[in-house]
Amino acid sequence: MHQSHSMAETSQIKLLGSVASPFVNRVQFVLNLKSINYEYVEEDFDNKSELLLASNPLLKRVPVLIQPNKPPLCESRIIIDYLEEIFPDAYKLLPSDPADRAVIQFWAYYIDTEFFPLYGRLRKTPDKEGKEALKKQIIEQTRVLEKTFVKFSNGKPYFGGDDVGYLDVILGCFLGWTKFVGNFNNFKILEEIRTPKLVEWSNRILSHEHFKGVIPEQEKLMDFYKWLTRARPPPRVTT
Amino acid sequence: MAGSEVVLLDTWISLFGMRVRIALAEKDVHFERREEDLTNKSSLLLQMNPVHKKVPVLIHDGKPICESNIIVQYIDETWQNNSPPLLPSDPYLKAQARFWADFIDKKIYDAGTRIWRRKGEEQEIAKKEFMDWMKVLEGQLGENSYLMGKSFGYVDIAMVPFYCWFYALEKIGNISIEKEFPKLVAWAKRCMERESVSKTLPDPHKVYEYALELMKKIG
Secondary structure, eight states, X not given: OOOOSOOGGGGGOEXXXXXXXXXXXXXXXXXXXXXXXXXXXXXXXXXXXHHHHHHSTTTOOSOXXXXXXXXXXXXXXXXXXXXXXXXXXSSOOSOSXXXXXXHHHHHHHHIIIIITHHXXXXXXXXXXXXXXXXXXXXXXXXXXXXXXXXXXXXXXXXXXBSSOOHHHHHHHTXXXXXXXXXXXXXXXXXXXXXXXXXXXXXXXXXHSHHHHTTSOOHHHHHHHHHHHHHHSOOOOOOO | OTTOOEEEEEOTTOHHHHHHHHHHHHTTOOOEEEEOOTTXXXXXXXXHSTTTOOSOEEEETTEEEESHHHHHXXXXXXXXXXXXXXXXXSHHHHHHHHHHHHHIIIIIIHHHHXXXXXXXXXXXXXXXXXXXXXXXXXXXXXXXXXXXXXXXXHHHHHHGGGGGGHHHHHHHHTOOHHHHOHHHHHHHHHHHTSHHHHTTSOOHHHHHHHHHHHHHHHO
16 A cells, blocks of 8 residues: 555554454545555454453454554544544545535444344344344345435445445445345345346445455355354244 | 524434434524424424434434434534534544444443333343443543533533433432442533533433333333
8 A cells, every 4th residue: 555645653553353344344445545554453253352452442342443642443433534534635535514424424324223233133033034024124225225325326336426435435345244144145135126226336346446355255254154153143943 | 604494303302302402502503493293203304304214303404414413513513603612623532522422322321221111130231231331431531520521512412311311210220320420420410500401401200200101101
């Protein structure tokens, strides 16, 4: 990564992460888009490092952004908003109008609280009926997101318009898991007939230079999924 | 901002609506408040927040803004000339403030709500979690007057509406918040000295009655 800013400190930014975490990927997209040098430290989920536990004692999770001479920052949206503020000239992700920003932030919040958690709930639902109901919910949400994409993109290739913007980062990080969860559960989460624009958009994101090296391969997600199933098994189906 | 119309859709009991009302009052913004009946949502609410259909919704010159913390940030950015900023200007401190507001939502409000909505074992778990998280928040407060230091702001606004629930939680959960967290209660009383807060928070006894009513309905 080339440095476009003469901030000697930037090469010392550390990002604590896990390859399977879309929230970590999100921060990586932004660091890449803004050409910020950083050191990536992979956390082992079975054995959280001293550094992680010390830098995020409350929530004990990744991503954590560690800067020299500053206490660490956690929570992906908080981190990327912070990066947007301290590197405002290196690739703007957000518009300057407060109302436009507020609407974008709302959708980021919505994606994180109403859409992505459905994948985890699907995994944890043991019975067939429950799973079918959740799949329906996921599909409904993709319809909402398709409409949202149409509204924001306004005929252009990204949520951000001509170029990648905030919501492309927010939703784009989930594309690896979207493919995985769909395959694993035998249904198409993004699909040509129902979500044509999002299908095109996802191909664009997956081949985008700052995203493609970051979104993990399906095998890595499968490894993590297996670990998760062992570490946090879903409840058993009771008859 | 002369001539701009500000409308707030919320309910008297919504903690999230209270945050917005406090922020608007701090900035001395004139607004029209409309009480929503959530069992019979107005067409305006459904039109302005079709995705979530929740309150609060701030409508500024016809544009809807949703999600209380996002709205408070919007208010801070839009009415910049009136009174002190609610969020720190330093990006790092701003990030910290947003973390704490997020923490308050995810941990404290969540556990606190479960204290009165659940029974038995689940209630006990909720009580323990609530106490743990409140202890963390009291640690953050430390010896400061406010949650981010010397000035009243975003994080105080995020938390202080919950103060009107303390009485209800104490009665229902059989806990003593004042005894366990004297610094936080002192902080809350300090916030209540501000008109923006004292005029916004409802009477704790009304809140307790409301909780009892709902608990009867839930069964």
